[in-house]
Amino acid sequence: MKPRPLLAIGIGGIVVGSLLPFVWFLITSLKSQGEIEAVPPTWWPSGGFEFYRSALIEHHLLDYVVNSLIVAGGTTLLALLVGTPAAYALARLRLPGKRWLMGGLLCISMFPQIAIAGPVWQILNVLGGLNTHWGLVLPYVTLTLPLAIWILASFFAELPVELEEAAQIDGCSPWTAMWRIMLPLATPGIFTAAILVFIYAWNEFFFALLILTQPEKQTLPVGIALFQGEFTMPWGELAAASVLATLPLVLLVILFQRWIVSGLSAGAVKG
C-alpha cells in the first residue's frame, strides 16, 4: 500500500488528542508530593504509588468503585430486562400508537435532568429510595431505556422475518419466538446496548449527586467531583482516583470497541 501522509496525520491526531489529557493525569498520579507542587511542572514522574495508596485508603476510592459497579450493573440488567421485550414488540409486533411511543421515548431523552430531579427525588423519598442504590438505578433505567430500546429495536428489525413465521406456524407465541429464536440472534445487539447503558450509568453525575448524599453510598463521579481536600487541592490523589475510575472504561472500550461502534451507529444507519 502506498504511504498516505494525510491519513497518518489524521491517525496521529486522533490518538494523541484522545489520550493526551489522560496521559497527563497518569503522569501526575505517579509523581511525588514534591513533584506535584513543582512550578514549572516536571515532565516525568519519579514513579511511586503514594497517591494511589492515599486515594484508595484515605479517600476510600474502592468503596466508590464498588458503588458504581452495583449501580451501573443493576441499571444494565434492569434496562435490558425491561427494554428487550419492549424493543421486540416495537420492532416486530402490530402495536397501535407505536409512533407515539417512539416519539415519547425520544422526548424523554431530551428532558433536562434538573427539571425532573425534584419530583424524582420526592417519589424516591416516599418509596424510601434515597441513599440506596436501587433508588438511583430506577431513574437511570428510565433515562437509558430510550437508548437501549432504540438499539435493540434496530437489531431486531434487522433479523429475517422468516424465522419467526416458521416459529409461528409451529405454534410458538411471540414470547417464545422472542425468547428462543430472536434473542440468540440478537445477542450482539443486547451486548452493545448493555455496554452503552453501563457506560452511561457509570458516568452519570447529576442524579447521583442528588440522591446519594452519604459518602459510603456515593458513586465515582460524585466522589471525584466533590474531591476536595480539607485544606489543599489534592491533585495527586485526584489524578490517581481519576485514572482508577477511568481504567475500567478504557478496558471496556479496548475489548468491545467493535460492539460499541456498531451499537452507536445502529440508529444512524437506518435513520
Place this chain on the structure above:
Amino acid sequence: MSGGASIGQMPENRERVTAWAMVMPALAITLAFALYPVVQSLLLSLRRQFLGVPALGDTFVGLENFLLLAQDPVARDAFLRTLGFVLCSTILEVGLGIGIALVLHEHFRGRGWVRAAALIPWAIPTVVASQMWRYIFNDQFGLANLVLYGDEVARYHPWLASPTWAFVIIIFADVWKTASFAGLLVLAGLQVIPDDLYDAAKIDGANAWQRFWHITLPLLKPALLLALLFRTMDAFRVFDLVFVMTQGGPGDATQVLQFYGYKTLFTEGRIGYGTAISVSVFLAIFSLSLVYLRLVGSGLLGKDAR
C-alpha cells in the same frame, strides 16, 4: 429503524395484547420516573413558590414565571451563552467528527486500536474529563502553560480566570469529550455509501475533494443531521463541566442555563421560577429537535424507514 415487518399468522387481537404486555414494564417505569416528573414540573413552573418567603404562598400564577424569565437579563444572557455554546460545540464536534470518521473508515493496520483510542474521551465520565482539563489549564501546574511557556514561570497564564478563555475552554472540553461520538454516527453513515459510486466518479476523473463534496457529503446528510440532533440535545443540557470547572464564573462568563436553573432551584429555593427555567431548556431543545426531525424525516420515529 423498521417497524413495518410484522408476523402475519397471528390473530391481530392476541398480537396486540402480547405487544402491550411486552411494552408495559418499560412504559410503567417511564411513566413513573419520566412522565410524572415532567408533568409535575410543568405544573410547578406555573406556580409561585419561594421557600425562603413562605408568605408568598404556593399559588397558581399562570405564566407569570415565564414572563419574569423573559425580562430577566441574567437568564437572557445565560440563554444566549448557552446558545453560543451549543452552536460552537456542535459545529466543531460534527466537523471534527467527519474528519475522525473519514480516518476511521479507512483500512489500515491497527485500526481497532485507533478506534478504541478515539472512543476513550467519550467513555470516561464527564466529571473526570472536567477535572483533567481544569488541571491542564491550571495557572501553575498546568500542561498548557508548560507546553507554551516551558520554564518561563512568569509568563504562566491563569486561563480559567479570563472570562473569554473560560468559555472557550468549556467548549473545548466538550468538543474533546464528544467529537468521537459524533464521529461514530458519521462513520455509520459512511459505511452504507456503496463503493461503486466512488469508482464511477474516479472513472469520470473526479479528484478526492470533488468525490467528498459531491458524493460523500450529500449522502452523509442523514447521519450528519442525526449527529447534530444528538449533540444539540446534549449540549443544551451542559452542567457537569461548569459545575466542576468554573461554577459559572468568572464574572458569569460560563453561566449556562442549566447551571442557572440549578442554582435558582436548589440553592435559592425559588421552586416555581427555577422550574420555569428548566422547562424552558426543555422547550428550547424540543423545538430545535422538531426542526431537525423535519429535516431528517420522520423515519426516525420508526414509521417505515425502508
Place this chain on the structure above:
Amino acid sequence: MSWKPDHPAVWDEAIQAFTERYPHVRIEREIAPHSSTAYHDLLTQKLKNQDASVDVYFMDVIWVPEFAAAGWTRPLDDRFSDAMQAEFLPSTLQVGRYRSQLYGIPSRIDAGMLYYRTDLLAKYGFEPPRTWRDLVHQGETILVGEQSATPTLRGYSAQFKQYEGLVCNMLEIIGSYGGALIDEQSDTARLSSPETLAAIQFARTQLLGPMASRATLTYQEPESLAAFVRGNAVFHRNWPYAWEIANNPERSSIAGRVGVTSLPGSDGHQGVAALGGWLMGISTLSEHPDEAWDFIAFLTSHAMQRYFALQAGIAPSRTRLYNDPELLAANPQWRSQFAVLQSATARPRSPVYPALSHIMQRFFSRALAYPDLDLLPEARRAEQNMNRLLDLTRSEAS
C-alpha cells in the same frame, strides 16, 4: 444528622463520649460535602421534602433566617436560658436569631484574618499593615526586593472565585472603606454608595493584578492557602483554621514564619472581618427533639468546645475559653485575635440570602473579571435586584 467532614477521628471520639453518657441515644452520622453551598443544597432538599430522618444539623451562620422563615428549624429559647446564653460570644448568638427568636446554638466561630510572612516583613523593616494602602505599599517593596530570589512571589492571595467566599472577601474590603452591603436601617442594598464603589475600585485595580495574581479569580480557600504555604504570597486572607496548617512543617514550607493580624482598614475606618461559623439546630420534623437537645448541649458544652479547640483547632464560641491558658498556649494567635472574632461583621441576614448572595457574587465577580466595566450601572442593577427580593420579605413582615 449532618456536618462538614473535617477531623473525622475527633468527631468519632466526641460521639463516643456522648453515647457513653446517654446510652439510650443512638447517633447516626451523615457526612456532608466540604462545600458549604453543596451542603446547603442537600440539606434544604431534605427539609423541604419533609424528610424526618434528620434531627440535628449544622447551619452556616447565613442560613438561620432562611431555615426559620421556611419553618424548618425549631426555636430554642425555652431550652437555652439567658444564663446559658451569657456564656457565648454575642455576635455568634446574634446570627442564631431570626425575628428575636433563637434557632441556632453556636458551635464554632470563624472570622476573616490577615496572615503574613513575618520573615519578609522583618527583612524590610515593616510592621503588619494597618490599612490597605500600607499593604499594597509593603507588598510592592517586598516584591521588588525579592524578585530575583523568588520570581513566583506575589503580594496577596485570597478567594475571588465566583462563589460564597467572594461575598465574604468583598464585604471585608467594602467594610474597611466604610461601606456596607446592606443598609441596616432601611434594609435596602447599598452597593452603589461611593464608599463601596471606591472599595471595589481598589480591589480591581490595586489588589488584583499588582498584588494578587489574576489566578485568584479561580481560587477558593484551598488554592489560595496552597499558594501561601508554598511561599508564593506575602499576605493571605483566610479563616482561623489556616494558622495551624501554615505553621505545620509537614504541610507548609513557611512554618514558623507566619504571623496573623486583623484585616487592614482605610484612612478613618477600622478593618472589617466577615463573620463565619456554624450553629446547631433541631429540625421541626424531628421526632426526638429532647435527645437532639441533649446532643447539642453536650457538643456546645464548655468541656467539648475545649476539646474541639485543643484537638482540631476549632475556634470556640464560648467567651471564657479565650482565657484558658492551655488553649492559648496551643493557639497563641487567639489571644490577639479575640477582638477580631468578637467584632466580626455578619453578612446580610435575610431569608432570601442565597438569592441575594448570587446577585452579589455575580456583581463582584464581573467587577473583578472585567477591569474596564463601568461599575455604577452594574451596582445599580444589582441593588435593584436585591431590593426586589428584600421587598418580598419586608412585605411578609408587615
